[in-house]
Amino acid sequence: GESVGLHLPTLSVQEGDNSIINCAYSNSASDYFIWYKQESGKGPQFIIDIRSNMDKRQGQRVTVLLNKTVKHLSLQIAATQPGDSAVYFCAENIVPPGNQGGKLIFGQGTELSVKP
Amino acid sequence: EAGVTQFPSHSVIEKGQTVTLRCDPISGHDNLYWYRRVMGKEIKFLLHFVKESKQDESGMPNNRFLAERTGGTYSTLKVQPAELEDSGVYFCASSPYRKLAGGTDTQYFGPGTRLTVL
Numbered sequence: 001g002e003s004v005g006l007h008l009p010t011l012s013v014q015e016g017d018n019s020i021i022n023c024a025y026s027n028s029a030s031d032y033f034i035w036y037k038q039e040s041g042k043g044p045q046f047i048i049d050i051r052s053n054m055d056k057r058q059g060q061r062v063t064v065l066l067n068k069t070v071k072h073l074s075l076q077i078a079a080t081q082p083g084d085s086a087v088y089f090c091a092e093n094i095v096p097p098g099n100q101g102g103k104l105i106f107g108q109g110t111e112l113s114v115k116p
Numbered sequence: 117e118a119g120v121t122q123f124p125s126h127s128v129i130e131k132g133q134t135v136t137l138r139c140d141p142i143s144g145h146d147n148l149y150w151y152r153r154v155m156g157k158e159i160k161f162l163l164h165f166v167k168e169s170k171q172d173e174s175g176m177p178n179n180r181f182l183a184e185r186t187g188g189t190y191s192t193l194k195v196q197p198a199e200l201e202d203s204g205v206y207f208c209a210s211s212p213y214r215k216l217a218g219g220t221d222t223q224y225f226g227p228g229t230r231l232t233v234l
Contacts, residue, residue, distance in 0.1 A: 034222070046224065089159065103164055103172060108157065
């Protein structure tokens, strides 16, 4: 069925350390994945995305890895800062054939806490 | 450029009452989406507009929910009558039109409307 889930609900790291947030998905036909960050009182904010024809994509301090064999997605944050504290969601973009855009299927979210 | 805006930011109503949420997408974005997050659960898709047309409303919970996007600009989501289980945060997102069917674009989210039904 359609589901995207996260392994851990909370993650606590020391400032300056690297963070890794994991996600498992079940729809093997999915070809587009996104990581969002949600701070308290705000809506989800786009961080980085990756298509299924890639296995790694890097942004500024963030890297997304995609393992299609085991249907696993991860977000790596380098040198984690207090401002990175938030809930992180992975999402799968499902686009019906011949359609525009497409709905996002979200995981439950991982709350990242950064200790100074 | 202004982002996606939603109104109100909070709404507290009693069971049986009606509430209307509003979303103003980013100017020029043809795709508009509604999602909601019920306490402790994941964000779930409700429906998708392309301009004024409903492209996908498979996530709408029941016929107490009515979404409109007259004129293809802002959208409203009405809940009538509201039930306790409708409490949650309702998000709106928008993305530009893609010329290639089946393409994708980043969905930009608004801050959400927190709905509490007592």
